[in-house]
Amino acid sequence: MKTNQISFWIAAIALAGTIASCSKKEATNLKSPVIPPSHPISSDTIGSFEKGTLLSGKTYTMNHDVYVKAGDTLLAQPGANIIVKNNSQFKIQGVFQSLGTQTSPITFDSDTHQPGTWGGFACDSAKAVTILWTKVLNTGGPDNTGGARRTLVVSKPIKVDIEDSWFANGQDDGIGLFGGAQVTVLRNTIQSGGSSDGEAINLKTGTTGTVAYNVIFNQAGTGVKLETAKVVTTAETNVDVYNNTIVSCGWRRGSAEPGRGVSAGVSAKGNIYNNIIVNCYHGIEIFQDADVANVKYGNNLFYATADTQVDNTAPPAITVDIRAGFYPSDAAGKPQPSDIISTSIATGNPMFTSFDGALLLPNGAPNTNDFHLKSGSPAIGKGNATYNADMGAYTSDGKGNKH
Template structure:
């Protein structure tokens, strides 16, 4: 049981003021800040060592070495905190980490020596792809990580050494920003931002996850995925905006464990310009959604714009680097069977159009064309189409413009290759968008995973947002992604 010290002085003042004014129905009551243990001072740099307690609201901290949270301890970060990470420092989490930013006062963890660049982006000239501070590495004793309204900018410096005896796929030299491997632990990431990484932005190797309403930009230099779930990880990836990722935006693969299958719902995400910095074999990976290696997923209501590949269900023999996703039926799995549909595609050239339903360019795929997708790929390809065959999709170029509030579609001159950040663009849908109301909210098709995911304003998910009728992460009724 955590010992909480609640700062309630402001609340008491407001209560007294309310008592002194009868009939003051519009009195505003301040929400007290949660504090755990003792405050952590920002009077000097935080050197490498063990820490617990609370980083206080609106303060700036400078970190010069790895911050380690011991098993059984908790580090809580209050709203508005800025943490300047230097010397490639990491958070090593063997206990609990709670980062509680708010919409009006987000938390920022960054490398102060780096500055965001707007406009066209290339690996050679953009500091986003280099790695500045390290990452948040969570061992198999990390029970709870909660990240809310938090900017994670310029992470991914290479690990100098293993921070703990890893039970999954961690090695010295890895450049992840978020790593979690406790099969019984909980990882919550909501309403947050990730900007820049040299490799996979995340690696999850077991546990329960709710990944909702986040924005991810410029993740992966010449390869690397966005939200990459492996092992026995289960949960939800929903209402995320992923723009300019090197390879997959969201991915599942049951690698690195014998504890069970990786199972995720992926719904109402918006993928823009993903898949163009991967220097590996073309067609061996996706550019939006990838389901592979004996994992299960439900993939619905996603808006996929100018991505290298559409939703890709990998095939191939067991033992290959990328082998068959689990497409069988199960009466005991959280996801009874991998299924997908009601996904919306817009493309600006024939190469992308020929991969809305991914083909077996480099290896086998088992992605079926869906009549519920926009465009209707089942009708386009016809009843005799066998998954994996090459087809001509050139008639789809420039069709079904989703009508973003502010983003240039059609895009010309390989704009999708180099525009990898949100900048001043606005990916909300306009009223009258052809993507509005085209999703499914049918719980028989798409139902979020709730098993193992606590709902709590501090020690859990704020909410598990249900599927929305509008395609993508922004809903016309104001729900979904809050950025």
Template sequence: MKNLKIGFYLLMLVALASCSKKDKVVVSKPLYQVGKAVSSSAPLSGSIKGTMIANTTYTISGDVTVNAGDTLLIQQGVNIKISNGANFIVKGILLSIGTKTSPITITDPTKNKTTGASSAATDPAYVGGWGGIYCDVTCPLLVIKWTHLDFGGAGLLAPPFTGPSTGDQYIVYWQNPHGSFIMEDSWIYGSPDDAIRFYGGTVNIMRNTLEKCGGTGGDGFNAKGGTQGNMAYNLIIGGATNGTKSANDPGTQAQQTEIAMFNNTYVNGGFRNTGTYGARSGSIEVENNSRALAYNNLIVDCNFGVRIAGGNNVTAKVYLADTLSHSDGPIKKTAYGYNFYYVDNVATADQIIPTNIAQAVVTHPTNNGIPNMATFLGATYTFGFAYDGTSLVGKNNPMFANYPLPNANFATQASVDGFDFHLKSGSPAIGIGYTGFSPITQTVYGTIPVDPIFGSSGITGPGKDAGCYQSDGTGNQH
């Protein structure tokens, strides 16, 4: 019996040794954590640092501040409920790292999303619930991944530092010229004004979805003050004014705002702006001495197409975009093309190439997009002049997987709801993209960081299809 037992143990040892050599045991990698766990036992306010633990619900009842030199990490699956219009005041580092299967949610729990027709007068999305994420010049890094930012934009009661103003209603305010702001694979639902206001630094804004941004004015992504980087593969529906915008005001910095805007899908933009008609866009705006690239964008039922501002107008406060050639900066010259347009009425058809209504514009018709506006308007057309686009109405349906076109309700449909903006097989938007340029990776401020936690998940280059959803499964993952 003794010999049998010894033999059994020897066989077990051999078996274990064999497993250790041939089989790889997969052990779950622990979630990254910074400092101590943040307690969820009581509502939070005041200074905060450490880690909000995965799949935990936190409540915030007053402004929370991440001090300079400190870091707040929000792990996947965290649900943050904010009351009293409270804000994140970020002087250190904020990392909100959700995942596709376990996103983070930051919301005002007293508000509910609505579907169907939306108006600034009745929809709670445009009122503001919790405040916003306000970043000081001492914030070197803000990373937001797979995070829902719902019902933000309560008016700022008092500026927490120099830069923002009392009454500001942004979801994110960024102003460090030497820092990096990464926002990827995330959602913004509702804002009274600009969803995000940038003043300088390097940015990579990719694969996000924006719904109902701006009440009676305001943009989706509004880059100013020398901001440089990418805005790509975003779905922007029902914005009050521009979906993406570059401008160089206040113009006191040495560097210009330079933004590569490519492979975005813009739907129903520009119909809640109560400002001067023709002084702003409904999809893409390049103004105030900034430079931009605007390629491979899918623009459906938007008030205006790609708009390159071309004149000074004191009332509108919109000034000439930079269309000259340069040797400095990541964008040597403003350029655009290979964009796809669909429109459902004559007024929007007449603004596929924006015309001089409130002020001069310098958007040239191109012969490489759909429709071919250079051919349609002819060799004698002078940019900025009015034209008759009646014959373009209802043409070139992009064939969304699930969204009705034509759509008589385009001006009030401002949310994704149950629709699907992927392209069906056979869509004329497939394969028209221009891939002969590179995204911005290096700016005058430095290199856009790439890291699973402390940077971009990967700076995606241009896609071969128009819009944010690519037929090969890449691009926007929502």
């Protein structure tokens, strides 16, 4: 009997310990460990050769060109603020990651906040580039020959991911991706770029991937340009270009090379669907030298707030019939039955939330428009459902642009 009592109390104590242990475990708030940044950059100035982490909420000054060597990584945390002086440029040979968030974007801007006052990102030999929720402003400062520089350029077959970011007031191409880069360019806003030349998104020489849900406004040249090369020695440029809203592009280059909403040429192919193209010099131009049989397109909306526009870019001035240029007559592209094509100011209006109707604007002009679609827009429900049921960058399903 005594032995049984002892056994009972031992079991009871063990059970009580187990219950206490369980209660304690349930009350514990387990958190994921906080991983400290790799090589935090604590100085207020960025060095000539840099690697490590630009810290969240911290403001940095960049006084000279900054090199990220092969094998190194430069990472910017949410809320980092980088002020660039002296027309400096990032030269990326390693990995570049700018990882902002919707509530804490990262900003790269010059100290003067004026268009064309710093050199952007030369990522020609980078190993990978990721840019998320980042504001890249006022790039395109001249190189040593006086020519404007692209905001961002990649020339290698690397992965490039650019999402939910802003590119404004550059002086040449906004995003130039070449050399077989594998690209994802989603939900960005690219505006008022190119002084007298430059595409918003320029994809050449075997680049592949997706360009979708971007808003492109007031670019000097073309919104999205696809080309391979006159002599194809690598894979063709092959990009899905869908659900972009492209407005007031192509007017600062003149009739010798007018800008387009979207163009495909020089052995490029791709799929061009669900785009809204408004007030551009030309709409969609599929050049005769494109891989025409493999450029698929349709379900695009074309509109203009004026029938004609005088082009004074170079003498003599000419009057441009905007609607005749939705599909230029000397190109291979033709209107598709699934397109919505405006025949007058009264037809085919996409019904933006607000739009001042501007065609010709200078480089650096602010964008005061709201390109969301009003209820009843003809673009809603008229997209190619392979990509989205709606047209344009702002879609009913919430997958579109977040700006």
